[in-house]
Amino acid sequence: MDIVYAILDNAALKWAVLVLIMVMPLASLLTWAERRQSAMMQDRLGPNRANLGPLKIWGILHFIADAVKMIAKEDFIPGSVHRGLFALAPILALAPVLVAFAIIPFGPTVYPHVMGDVLNTYQLASGPVGDAAQQAAWAATYDDSIRAQVFQIEFGLIFYFAILTLANYGGTIAGWASYNKWALLGGLRSSSQMMSYEVSMGLSLMGMFLIWGTLEPGAMVQLQGSEPWKWGVVLWPFVPLGLVAFILFFTAAIAETKRAPFDIPEGEPEIIGYFVEYSGIRWGMFFLAEFIEIVFISAVITTVFFGGYQVPFLDPDGFRFLGDWVTVNGQQVHLGGYYLPVPHGAVVALQFGAFAIKVVLLCWLQLLIRWTLPRFRADQLMNLGWKVLLPSSLGLIMVAALAKLVSFL
Amino acid sequence: MAGGHAHDAHDDHGDGPEVLSVSDKNPRVRTIQVKRPTPAESSYLAATAKGLGVTLKHFVKNTFSRRKNTYIETIEYPEQKFEYPERFRGLHRLMHRDDGAVRCVACMCCPTVCPAHCITIVPAQTDDNGIEKYPATFEIDELRCVVCGLCVEACPCDAIRMDTGIHAKPVEERHEAIMTKDLLLELGARSTAVQGGEGADWRGKK
Ligand code: SF4
Ligand code: SF4
Numbered sequence: 001m002d003i004v005y006a007i008l009d010n011a012a013l014k015w016a017v018l019v020l021i022m023v024m025p026l027a028s029l030l031t032w033a034e035r036r037q038s039a040m041m042q043d044r045l046g047p048n049r050a051n052l053g054p055l056k057i058w059g060i061l062h063f064i065a066d067a068v069k070m071i072a073k074e075d076f077i078p079g080s081v082h083r084g085l086f087a088l089a090p091i092l093a094l095a096p097v098l099v100a101f102a103i104i105p106f107g108p109t110v111y112p113h114v115m116g117d118v119l120n121t122y123q124l125a126s127g128p129v130g131d132a133a134q135q136a137a138w139a140a141t142y143d144d145s146i147r148a149q150v151f152q153i154e155f156g157l158i159f160y161f162a163i164l165t166l167a168n169y170g171g172t173i174a175g176w177a178s179y180n181k182w183a184l185l186g187g188l189r190s191s192s193q194m195m196s197y198e199v200s201m202g203l204s205l206m207g208m209f210l211i212w213g214t215l216e217p218g219a220m221v222q223l224q225g226s227e228p229w230k231w232g233v234v235l236w237p238f239v240p241l242g243l244v245a246f247i248l249f250f251t252a253a254i255a256e257t258k259r260a261p262f263d264i265p266e267g268e269p270e271i272i273g274y275f276v277e278y279s280g281i282r283w284g285m286f287f288l289a290e291f292i293e294i295v296f297i298s299a300v301i302t303t304v305f306f307g308g309y310q311v312p313f314l315d316p317d318g319f320r321f322l323g324d325w326v327t328v329n330g331q332q333v334h335l336g337g338y339y340l341p342v343p344h345g346a347v348v349a350l351q352f353g354a355f356a357i358k359v360v361l362l363c364w365l366q367l368l369i370r371w372t373l374p375r376f377r378a379d380q381l382m383n384l385g386w387k388v389l390l391p392s393s394l395g396l397i398m399v400a401a402l403a404k405l406v407s408f409l
Numbered sequence: 410m411a412g413g414h415a416h417d418a419h420d421d422h423g424d425g426p427e428v429l430s431v432s433d434k435n436p437r438v439r440t441i442q443v444k445r446p447t448p449a450e451s452s453y454l455a456a457t458a459k460g461l462g463v464t465l466k467h468f469v470k471n472t473f474s475r476r477k478n479t480y481i482e483t484i485e486y487p488e489q490k491f492e493y494p495e496r497f498r499g500l501h502r503l504m505h506r507d508d509g510a511v512r513c514v515a516c517m518c519c520p521t522v523c524p525a526h527c528i529t530i531v532p533a534q535t536d537d538n539g540i541e542k543y544p545a546t547f548e549i550d551e552l553r554c555v556v557c558g559l560c561v562e563a564c565p566c567d568a569i570r571m572d573t574g575i576h577a578k579p580v581e582e583r584h585e586a587i588m589t590k591d592l593l594l595e596l597g598a599r600s601t602a603v604q605g606g607e608g609a610d611w612r613g614k615k
Contacts, residue, residue: 040471041464043480247454372464373457388452 005112005144011102015150018106019098022356027291030363032063034291037364038371070284078179078277085177090278090285093170097292100163103156104299105218107148107309107352108316113141115345119317122335125328148309148352149218156216157209160300161202164256167289168194171258171265174286175274186274189378190258190265196385197262201252203393204245207400208232208304211241217300221308225334226320228312232305237403241396246305248393253297254366255385257290261373264381298362302355306362309355318342498558498571501549501588502596511590512600513568515542519560527553528560547590551577567600569593 007013032047036059039046048059055061077086111119124142128135153159168191175187209215212223224231235242255262266273275286302308313319315334323337342350376384425441432438449455471479484491493499504512515532533545554577561571573596580586 037468041468043467043471043482045481045483045485368461368464368468369457372460383451384453 002112002144005146008112009146011150014146014148015102018101018104018150022106023098023101023292023295024288026295026360026363027288028063028067029060030291030294030367031066031287032060033363034367034370035062037367041368041371067284070281073280075280075282080179081277082177082179085173086277087282089170089174089177090282090289091170092173093167093289094285094292096163096167096170097289097296100160100296101299102151103149103153103159103217104296104303105147105149105152105221105308106299106355108348110146110148110348111142111344112144112146115348116343118341119344119347121315121317121333122326122328124316125331125333127329147218152216152218154216156214156218156220157205157300157304158215161198164293164296165194165198167293170286170289171274174278178274178277180277182271183274183276185271186265186267186276189267189271190274193255193258193262193264193381193385196382197252197255197389200385200389200393201249201256203390203397204248204252205304206393207241207245207396208235210397210400210404211235211237217303217308221303221310222332224307224310225332226307226310226313226315228307231307231310237400237407239399241400241403242305244392245396246301248389248396249304250301251384252389253301254369255381257293257297257366259290259294259366260370261376262381263375264378267375294363294366295359298359298366301362302358306358309351311350311354314342314347314350314354316344316347318347493574496572497574498556498561499573500551500575500577500596501554501560501569501571501593502573502598503547503590503593504568504570504597504600505594507599509599511543511547511568511594511597512566513544513547513564514540514566515544516565518563518565519569522559522563524557524559525550525553525555527551544590547593549588549593550586551588552583552586570597 036046036048038044046059047062048056050059050061050065051057052061077083111124123138128138151159171190172187175183175185175190178184208220212220214220214223220232228234231242233242233246235245258265275283278286313321315323318339318341320334320336320340321338323334323339326333326335426444427442429440429442431440467480471481506512513530515530517530517532520526520528520530527550529546529548529550530544531546532542535541535543556571558571560569575596577586
């Protein structure tokens, strides 16, 4: 195995690249996009001034100006706070969201030796067969591969639920350490909200897991394949399971990001929220964590409901319409149909691009929702969480189990 | 108080809840129809979709059409300016005489009338007997000025005006916002009003 590809396939490196090249820039861009988009929805102009001389580009550079401002600002720490926890809280809020990205398959597996050629999916799936020379040739071509997923593990999305729950400690601890009643109220509200929504968030996906029989996001994307009518959101085992699960999960996930219409922990008009005592870059970390969470939720929804990095009708070896699925060596391979070959390098680029576009669109949708709906009252929030979302997601699990049972009969 | 309740008692029409029956012992005791949200309403789905439709419409129109076709009415300030009405009160200025001297006769009307006490005048004597005094210093603290225009109203000789149309500029130090006599005169212009009536020797002219 080539040492270069081995390094490129290194998990830590992949994670760093993912976080630094995709997540961080997207999240910081969102800080600008949020204000600009809300302005557009409310017939205002929003931040359109930051520029590099004649380079104005709609004010996108505001995100750099913001970052500089937050770093340069005074980091004010009130005298009575618990210093250790006060310093720890923003890190606790930010770190888990970044770690959780490890499970997201943000692109296909790349075979660097066949970048210019059309990938032979049949040959790839059948593995090293034939005589020694053929096996060696197969190994030389396909042994070096870079999987665009940092952490591929059986329990996949469970890891996400577990890690993201930790992020909530950031808010609660910030509220506690600030030694401020408003902050404490915000922290408590955030943990109570987390408890009511974490449950239905997890359960709403269980139905999908049951149908697919896997928790591993990479496998889910492969199962959904390149045909849009097989994607999660249109999963339809005699009820619109995918669509309902999508709405339930999306609602719970927005509540999890603690943004409007579920911004009770922040409650700007009354308590300002758990970060009321924070300033400068510490506050910036909470802010960034919130936006990274938006990106992350978009990535999860893309993966589970919208076919992940799949481009409609683009198989690993090219565009194909209405082909046949053949099982080779335990793997599903799509062959035949109306077929237009595309080189592996182009497929990879298209699929990375598709993932980015889907994520950006879902981020946009979340911003649209955030700037459309007014805040829920606390009792409405609890009603929605416990009386609507939870029973419906439990119902979904039963429906999915029934569908699974029927398909076995 | 009693009157208010008496009014309530037969107020069973209008926006209030539908009244099913009224007790004959006490007309204030009533059975009313409570409207609970239907499950469809309390799932918020329809309302959400409707709301998203409205914001989406505005977003698309504001983002993807030419500026003049959008709903946006923002004036981008330093480049575009709102046209002020003719009588807009801007920064002060001191008017000039024909010979370019300050028209102000240091009568102290304006510092007296100024509600913000922001005009400071140190009067001094002139050789011109018809005028007697002139302001040696004339300072207006534009930070304290409430732009009421009373100084202009009070001035007996059209010496002070607020018709420059200029805003008080943002400053970094408070003292920078104080307009001195030189500055005020710089903004000024020759006033065409005749000062001093017919002159100091008006009695002799008769
Ligand atoms: S405008 Fe009013 S407040 Fe300002 S200087 Fe004149 S009298 Fe004083
Ligand atoms: S009222 Fe006119 S003349 Fe009198 S002090 Fe003020 S500016 Fe001078």
